Amino acid sequence: MSNRQRDASAPVANSHFADRLVDAVRRTGTPVLVGLDPRYELIPRGLQTGDANGPREKAQAFVAFCRGVIDVVADLVPAVKPQAAFFEQLGPAGMAALAEVINYARAKNLLVIVDGKRNDIGSTATAYADGYLGDATNSAWGADALTVSPYLGDDSLTPFIDTAGRRGGGIFVLVKTSNPGGKTFQDLVADGRPVYRHVAEHVERYAADTAGRYGYGLVGAVVGATYPDQAVELRAGMPHTWFLVPGFGRQGGTARDVAGAFAKDGLGAIVNNSRGIIFAHARREYATRYGDARWQGAVEAATREMIAQLAADTPAGVLRRES
Helix, strand or coil, X not given: CCCCCCCCCCCCCCCCHHHHHHHHHHHHCCCEEEEECCCCCCCCHHHCCCCCCCHHHHHHHHHHHHHHHHHHHCCCCCEEEEEHHHHHXXXXXXXXXXXXXXXXXXXXXXXXXXXXXXXXXXHHHHHXXXXXXXXXXXXXXXXXXXXECCCCCHHHHHHHHHHHHHHCCEEEEEEECCCHHHHHHHCCEECCEEHHHHHHHHHHHHHHHCCCCCCCCCEEEEECCCCHHHHHHHHHHCCCCCEEECCECCCCECHHHHHHHCCCCCCCEXXXXXXXXXXXXXXXXXXXXXXXXXXXXXXXXXXXXXXXXXXXXXXXXXXXXXX
């Protein structure tokens, strides 16, 4: 795999996030988002070195593993999504590993969406936004975007939106999540509509108010692949909003399930796959051919498989013809 750095043609760090996302998706010709969810017991055995119970050794293994995944996918997909929890569980060593992974991915010209589902009110929300959003010159973590919970209301979202606007960042607000238990609160009816519809209307308004040159705002929505009917409904009502779509693959979502999340031109959605790609060496269809010894080959094969599935069964096929 190439070891490319950001070049003169790469978008500048402080440009509009949704515009950069559109450019990245069009450049690669796919909306595949690779989730970086390292789990020590699942990474290839050759990377499981040192004391299996030591957080420092595990963190080093996570860095080696994630860098290896990034080396494979950097020329294939527009973005990666590190899941902060798997790094946080290792304490300070894990957080240092997360920073290294973010920096490495950005150096490879990948957009980085940190999945932290952060939020709070007032100065605390501002601190979260200040820490995560922006490049290395104005942000400790240097993420392009961050997942955010809307549960605390409007005044908890505006600090993220304001910081993102100043720094060329973006946020993805939880609207209709992929987990079965999400319906416990998201599907409750208030004023004749489910709660997720109320959240969606707020997100769409923020997106419209912050729209860039392609018509999408810096505020996006998390909409699960496991609820295809709701994805169609939300796409119709959220024309300025990029969707981050979890739940593809191991959670049961298919390419046909996510088709409704896209606009007709193949834009508007980025579809995450974590375990199905990064641990593909353990999948039945790849284990014999690749296994631990050639785990990066399995990552590439699984990534290309997902790219082909989305191209065949969703409007994203238009992107392959354009790229």
